[in-house]
Amino acid sequence: MASAEHDYQHFIQWLHRPDGEVPEDVRRFGRLVLDNFSSVSATTRNRSQRSVYLVDLVRQQFTAIDPGQPQLNSIATGAGWGWQSLSHLSLGPFRGFRNTEEFDLTRRIVLFYGPNGSGKTSLCEALEFALLGAVDEGAQKRIDAAQYLRNIHEGRFIPPQLTALNAQGQRVVVQVDADAYRFCFIEKNRIDSFSRIAAKPAGQKTELIAALFGMDDFNEFVSQFNESIDAQLSLLPEQGQELTRRRQAIAHDTELLAGEAVSIAAFDQVEREYAEAFQSGWTYAQLQQAVGSTEVPGRLQALREILNKPAPSLYGIRQQDFLSAFCAADEAHELVEVLAGQLALQQDGTAYQELYTSVLGLQDLSPDHCPACETAIVGEQHVHANPFVKAVQGLEHLRALTQLKQRHQAAVDQRRIASDKLQAFFANFSQRVGATVDSEHEVFRYLANPSVQPGTAWWKVGYTPVAGGASLSQQAVNYALQLEETDAATQQNLEQRAQLIAERDRLSEAHIVLTQHVTRRQHACAAIAEARQRINAFELQNAALIEAVAEEEARIAAETRIQVAYNEFLSLLRHYRSGLPGTLMAGLNNLAMELYNEFNVRDVAVDKLAALHLPVTGDGRIELSFIGSPQVRVDALQVLSEGHVRCLGLAILLAKASHIQAPTVIFDDAINAIDHEHKQGIREALFQNERFANTQILVTCHSNEFIKDIQNNVDRAQWVSYTFRHHSGDHHPRVLRDLPPQAYLIIARAAVNRGDHRGALQPCRQALEMLANKIWRWLGHFDLGVISVQLGGVGDQPSLRNLCEGLRVRLNGARTFEHGDKQPLLDALALILGIPEQTMLWQYLNKGTHEEQDREDFDEGVVEQLVALMEGMNTLGLRKR
Known part of the structure; x- marks a missing residue:
């Protein structure tokens, strides 16, 4: 019964719920539609009519719209029921009523009977306007409210005056509250629409469920939004595509320039890492300073100057080596002298030794005869003693002499070796110091020519003291000590030089690396500079196109913003609509089932309902289970007859009114939507059971028998009846009061x-x-x-x-x-x-x-x-x- 705009206002409130986190642009879009609701709702999705209108509207107003929650005074708070029953209605001029009519509504049941066209609908619309603030029929027909509600014969309308009684029995004026009273109305056309739901395609069933609760206008309003508004938006970057095509010629330059910061940072990073790797704690600047340059020499140049000077040489002469050579020669010579003396003492033994050796040497030539007298060794005539045996025995006795000779010979050989070594030392010494036989100093001449005589102790000649000083050999040894000390100093200097060489080599290598790095960096900077020049030239040549692209990008950004806002807005709007069945039907399953069974009280028990499951989303189905097979759930619209579907729709609407504890339920010709066989069950459920004993019920009906049955089955004190008849020429319905009842x-x-x-x-x-x-x-x-x-x-x-x-x-x-x-x-x-x-x-x-x-x-x-x-x-x- 509420208008589509009223329901849309609820959607706007839903968009601003604290936990919604809805983007501001979506709220802007929703507010834009709200502010222009009449003109937007007048469009349809046919040929993208609504999209075209919305895009034009958004382009003009979008950015100026406040995304904050609007003040919607037309939405009532629904804070509770301020009254318990309606008491009086005054209407006219209004729709079909040309003159003012007063209606007493103080009874629990108020019956309005009359044929079609006698004013019953105008009466219900007066109640609708007084309770909800609008008449849905006029909104559906897109007729201005003032035009729709006026009496055409009077040319005007006066808002109906509706009063009610509060809990204290006091009369109060009923304030408009569409949220609170929308479910107080039950209309014939809504039940008729619902009864045809089984014959509709699945896609339209959501619309008819919305129609059952009087939200078909809102459902239709939502369904008229186009899936997309892209076709109406300028989203194609034509200028941008042309600029992109042209930019392909400088794509590499653009890429190079875009990576300038990264490239420089990479060079800086390499420099830092190399300097740190060269020496911990060094910066690249310190390394450059150490490497130096031609203009500003550094450590490398200083090292090169130091190391370019000839390195000092070592003499390689050690005093101890010289002394050792003299001692070795002296010791070898003394051993020869001792052994020679021992051989002189055994001179005779030497002769026999030679004799015995000679005899044994002849044994192979004359083994059977004496080599001296040729006498047979064995036979009649033989020698007195075997010469060979005697020679062997003699040599055995002379073995010690042989060993002495051998030792003497070995000593002679050792003296020769020691003499050669000493001679070689002299030769090396003289070569190292450059001594010659013509040298100025006598010790140099001694070193150059120590008077070597093989097989003699020639070195001992140098042991002879020189007049006024030490011997030449001693002078040579002393000089060797001086050279050794000089070598020690030179060796220290050479070790330091090796360190300098290593440092020079590292700095030289660093110089090469730095030179290469500088070259690469210069090339990179040059390439970037050239790229920048080419890009600047391109910018100048294409300045007009670039400016056009910037404007195009701003326009596309604005259009894209609209696109995103619309898509999200439409998604949320449909989500909200999809959730309405669950909101509207929450908690109604059992109550609607009980009412349905009461309406069908005369059906056999197995055909009554054991369970009813109302949908919680727009795509859901109404499912039920019969008492005959309670475990089986079936689609209600597939198994119920049209008459039973009508009863189900009425049961759902009544359950909703009962669920919200509505003080009044108004039936706008709704009973006539029900077939005859169910009217008795409905009458008993409404007027004779305790369920609605405290609910005021207003009924408009053109069924005289139904009115009669109510009057006969309900206590006279609970109802009042009005009869409407067609006008008698004055274009005003005849309202008959105090007629004889039909009870x-x-x-x-x-x-x-x-x-x-x-x-x-x-x-x-x-x-x-x-x-x-x-x-x-x-x-x-x-x-x-x-x-x-x-x-x-x-x-x-x-x-x-x-x-x-x-x-x-x-x-x-x-x-x-x-x-x-x-x-x-x-x-x-x-x-x-x-x-x-x-x-x-x-x-x-x-x-x-x-x-x-x-x-x-x-x-x-x-x-x-x-x-x-x-x-x-x-x-x-x-x-x-």
């Missing part, structure tokens, strides 16, 4: 009161027929609905008396059935039927319905008794368990 017992009582006894009997019989059926249904609730009734023939209906007798017998025979209404019913039925004593009551019921000429008057007392008896039966609650 049988009220009619009977009125007849008794005016003394029309015959007039009271016919409605009494009709009331008994109604009460008999009511009692029969009541017994059925306690499994006592099977009764025995006599029939007059095939196809006959049971007569009223037979039905009453069957009911009395069934009640009387149910010994274990205990109920407060049981005995009063038995007593009343017995009186009417004349059991056990015959009375006039049944005769009056029969006679009073037929025309008879010249009949005697009916007894006033009997008629009064009959009417009172019927009234007493009618007051019985006949409650269920």
